[in-house]
Amino acid sequence: MAFSADELRVLRRALARALHPVPLADEDVQDCLRLADSVDEAVREAGRLRAFLLADLARYRQALPGSAGSYLELLQDALAAGYDPRPEDLAALRTLRSTPLGAAVLQRCQTLAEMSVRARLAGAPAPRTRLLALPGGRSADEPKRKPQPEPQPKPQTKPPAPDERPVPKPSEVFPPRRRPTPPPQQRAAG
Template sequence: MPTPYGPRGGMAFGADELRVLRRALAAALHPVPLADEDVRECLRLADSVDEAAREAGRQRSFLLADLARYRAALPGSAPGYLELLQDALAAGYDPRPEDLAALRTLRGRPAAAVLRRCQSLAEESVRARLARCAPVTPTPARTPARARLHALPGGRAAEEPKPRPAPAPKPAQEPQPKPPPVPKPSEVFPPRRKPVPPPEQLAVG
């Protein structure tokens, strides 16, 4: 029968029990038909494991009850309390705040060594609980691009008058050159003047 005295509360198996356990694991990984005797040995091992687990639970309950009684009787019960506490730690017991407080009241090298061990185990337990309770931050989802809305024929869009586009500005016109001035006939053909008689003819007449 396996005994519940492995490290941190695990079970210790004998040589025959380990042989049956290896056979059962091999059959689970690679299913093959088992002989009737092998099946009966696996069932006996399963019953033994269940009984050992129940026995481990009973022993743990007794140990914790004795530990609480010795802790309540401190400081006179310091040697017994330290011994029980170390047995409980070896069986997988997580030190409680009252254990840490009780160890701080005790003096001597054994109590200091047990206190350091309990503080280390308590810190590991707290970190493990925080890791299990830490929320997982979800990855922010990308916002899908909004599709452009197009007006459908009919509806209010068809009833409302559509604004007319503003007329495009006209290009600036260049100034037209002025036509050249037309000369008058009098300027082109000046009037002919009468000839003036010489002075001698004026005197004779």
């Protein structure tokens, strides 16, 4: 996620206010709320993209062994983005371990899966935790309140509203991969 220069200024002011609590001006509160909305939208968009990528990965996995090359590329990209390999990924990779790339990705996934299980058993927090933004500010003379538990999201049963952005198609996110053309052979003069 990248912030614009204006968003960084707002973020710096908000962090300064968090370190030295004083009442906020209305303009600062509005700037913070706009920044929180922008961050929330970016998080929602990242969630939609992640859901799309996971569905795409599942489609390639189901089409194995015919989609082995594309599946391995997509899985490597997902691993680089922090994807935690699932048991079905490990099972699919075991069928592809006869190729050098399949064996290498299997080894990497087994290592990541083992580290993930060890972290869960040790009670370590998940590597990516959600940050919550609280609207407004708190002055130094206000009493501190206990944080309220985050409400659980309700499953959506209604169709998506027209103002919601649709999930992109695979061809919109990933253009077709083209094989590089070999350089033309040059003939020696003589």
